Amino acid sequence: MALDAQSNWNVEMAQPLKIPIRLSSQKPIAELPPPSSIQTIIPSPSGREILLPSEIIAQILSYIPRRENTQSTFWACCLVSRAWYSASIALLYNRPYVNGGNFAEFVRTVCPSKNAHIRLSTLAILVRKLDMGELVHNSSRSLTARLLGRLKGNIEEFVAPQASFALNSFAALSKCTKLRHLDLSLISASISNKLLFQTLKSLQELETLFFPRSSSHDQENTDVPYAWPPKLKVLHLAGGINDHFLPKQLTNAPLSLQRFSIQHCPQVYASSLLRTLETLGPQLQHLTIRHPMPQFWVGALDSVLDTCPSLLALRISADFVSQEMFSCVYLKSPHPLQILDLECSPTAGADVGISANSIYDAIEEGRLPDLRSVRVSVRLAWAATEGSRTDASDLAEILDEAEMEKPLGIATGVWYSLPD
DSSP: OOOOHHHHHHHHHOOOBOOOOOSTTOOOGGGSOOGGGBOOEEEOTTSOEEEOOHHHHHHHHTTSOOSGGGHHHHHHHHTTOHHHHHHHHHHHHHSOBOOTTTHHHHHHHHOSSSSTTTOOOTTGGGOOEEEOTTOSSSSOHHHHHHHHHHHTTTOOEEEOOSSSOOHHHHHHHTTOTTOOEEEOTTOOSOEEHHHHHHHHTTOTTOOEEEOOTTEEOOSTTTTSOOOOOTTOOEEEEESSOOTTHHHHHGGGOOTTOOEEEEESOTTOOHHHHHHHHHHHGGGOSEEEEESOOTTOOTTTTTTHHHHOTTOSEEEEEGGGOOGGGGSTTTOOSOOOOOEEEEEOOTTOOTTOOOOHHHHHHHHHTTSSTTOOEEEEEGGGOTTSSHHHHHHHHHHHHHHHHHHHHSOOSOOOEEEEEOOO
């Protein structure tokens, strides 16, 4: 991969040679000039060379998948000719895959000088998505802030690095007003919630937010609700969120919020989460509550489906629910749930256990008529005995029958997942 300014400049300013395509006497590839000196041509019956239209080049490039291992392919396409360079360069920089080996070259390209007024980079405006999650000590706090400052006008997705994102980065982050996806979950430094929400106030287009795992609780003005981005659709909480934050701040979440995830929050109690879901529940379509949270117990969240009547997908640890969750006590009317994931933590006790029969009965009796996919942890031992395997098989069969009667376009069946 080459994400350095000098190579791109050499390609842009080079004068390519027009070399006709040979037939029977064609030289071996090793003897031909490098791709950077070959014009994009096709033979014609009259013997004249015809340039390949840019629309055709764009169509060819559309078949290349946007993955890390194809980044070198887009770079090679930039070296073919000026036409290929013009069509490929935006795809190369749209979502650059940076790591410890190429990060320095990438920075020299988009930040050729510390002062943007001295030397601007024409390639910085092409970057729409930047993932610095693989970087640990490759960057510095000032460099991360400067990088965000150069990309602020166009960047739409950003994943913050673990060690090089600090207070000075928030000022630059607040100017990235086109951000739609922001992932701060890897940050190791303690972040003030007050400072974080001051930054979020300017991100009016933000739709997905991964909260910092080490966010700190501000002692002053804790009863004043913070303002969330108005278009927020997906929120992931983890780590330092405490029991005071949920009922005070999440009840002020926008109506656009449809997906909510909370995990690894040892300071959160089940009662606070339930009070929060009483407010958020009617608008949620996807909900994830998983991983060890010591303040939760078996059956603490049995009412989650009743509290979230619009839920389509639920991923929850079996440590927090019981078989009563699927009974008529909590499912008084048909629920639209389609996907159910039941996980199990390594520290689960002997009282943790949800059988396939309890879900089967809920479907058979019309309480979960739209359920199509059930994924369970192997720790629940649904495949341990012949009887439990038979129950799981019966559940898979009724899921298939429900899809035949009322197609929802979801892969049906019972799936087993290995524990984390």
